[in-house]
Amino acid sequence: MVRIDTRGGAVAASLEDDVRSAVFSICDPEYPGVSIVDLGLLESVEIEGGVVEIGLIPTFSGCPALAMIADDVEAAVLAVDGVCEVSVSWLRSPAWSPGRVSVRGKDALKTEFTVAVQIGTSTPECPLCGGPTVEKSMFGPSRCRSVHRCDACTETIEVMRG
Amino acid sequence: MSLPNEALREFLLAFADDEHLMGQQHTEWIGVAPFLEEDLALASIGQDELGHAVMLYELVCELDGVEPTDEAIDALAYGRGADEYRSCRLVEFATVDWAEALARHWIYDMVEGRRWSFLEDSSYQPLADAAVRASREESYHRRHAEALVNGLLNDPMAQQRLAAAFASLMPMIGGLCASGPWEADIVEAGIASAPTAAIVPELSRFITERFGVELPAGFMAKPDPQTNNDRTQRSEDFAPLMARMREVLDLDLTAQW
Numbered sequence: 001m002v003r004i005d006t007r008g009g010a011v012a013a014s015l016e017d018d019v020r021s022a023v024f025s026i027c028d029p030e031y032p033g034v035s036i037v038d039l040g041l042l043e044s045v046e047i048e049g050g051v052v053e054i055g056l057i058p059t060f061s062g063c064p065a066l067a068m069i070a071d072d073v074e075a076a077v078l079a080v081d082g083v084c085e086v087s088v089s090w091l092r093s094p095a096w097s098p099g100r101v102s103v104r105g106k107d108a109l110k111t112e113f114t115v116a117v118q119i120g121t122s123t124p125e126c127p128l129c130g131g132p133t134v135e136k137s138m139f140g141p142s143r144c145r146s147v148h149r150c151d152a153c154t155e156t157i158e159v160m161r162g
Numbered sequence: 163m164s165l166p167n168e169a170l171r172e173f174l175l176a177f178a179d180d181e182h183l184m185g186q187q188h189t190e191w192i193g194v195a196p197f198l199e200e201d202l203a204l205a206s207i208g209q210d211e212l213g214h215a216v217m218l219y220e221l222v223c224e225l226d227g228v229e230p231t232d233e234a235i236d237a238l239a240y241g242r243g244a245d246e247y248r249s250c251r252l253v254e255f256a257t258v259d260w261a262e263a264l265a266r267h268w269i270y271d272m273v274e275g276r277r278w279s280f281l282e283d284s285s286y287q288p289l290a291d292a293a294v295r296a297s298r299e300e301s302y303h304r305r306h307a308e309a310l311v312n313g314l315l316n317d318p319m320a321q322q323r324l325a326a327a328f329a330s331l332m333p334m335i336g337g338l339c340a341s342g343p344w345e346a347d348i349v350e351a352g353i354a355s356a357p358t359a360a361i362v363p364e365l366s367r368f369i370t371e372r373f374g375v376e377l378p379a380g381f382m383a384k385p386d387p388q389t390n391n392d393r394t395q396r397s398e399d400f401a402p403l404m405a406r407m408r409e410v411l412d413l414d415l416t417a418q419w
Contacts, residue, residue, distance in 0.1 A: 062213025
């Protein structure tokens, strides 16, 4: 849902690019270097003149990092040239799911954190050798990660799940 | 919709307070559960229940015409008088017995999953949105409770302890399965597709089949001060539980969090 201020024409389009870049620069506190946009948290950007509304969705309802992420996004967008007012809200819908993680996000989780992403009930691939993994514990070191074991290389790995 | 605001508020509080206190009870096992996986599981499950409580308290704030800031939600969660809470006896119940904690987890999450599913098509859209999110998370809770119970039922001593735990919790199930005096109106208005009590026959059959424990006759009768089915009374365990939750808050009431 993007609304561009048509009165501004090309200027507004480039402002939106700048705003999106600013949001993109914010990383998940649990995965430094991985943008919240690649994790699928950004749902909407609305721009009216210099007033920006950002709509985010939480990975899960009890996430303790929500206030921190919203503050970071607000500060980054407010620093964009041409923006005079920013509001960041956590939307009630749609519900987040691992399917929202982008290809770039999956690659970064795999190479930087050896974390696999589980889509639905599919078998996540081992980030180290690509082999099939088996769930060992539904709950891991944080709320959105379970613990799997790779059948092929026997490595224990973390899996981001819904 | 001619449903009074009070009805919706009471209905939301019944669920929110259950989620809040259940979440707290789970978190109190972190570090002292029988094995590491359980510490982790209860940390995550407790976190989910607290998240669900926040979603529901936000809706209560909106009904009250108050902006749902952290302070406003804290005021609802920690700042009401005991008589203003609408929790059921089961979530207030203090236990240091792991079998009772596990039996409560199994019962609570089975009922909670159904409570959210009754709200997924709610005529009250913000509640329907919350239900869709919560239901996704709940599937893990039920799967976890089931897996643990299934493993333990293979061991005769564990089976005995679980059966005893279920027997001690039975009188509290009626209160969990009744969401206050307005439920008929809530269902009539399309807020929920069924009353919480709709789960009772299935729950009762499950418990008898799996654990060999019968629910007492007339356990859904109300009002009953013993079962607190109308959710107006707090049990003796409520005050110490609230005191533990408020312990840090009470150290300095003027502190900025």
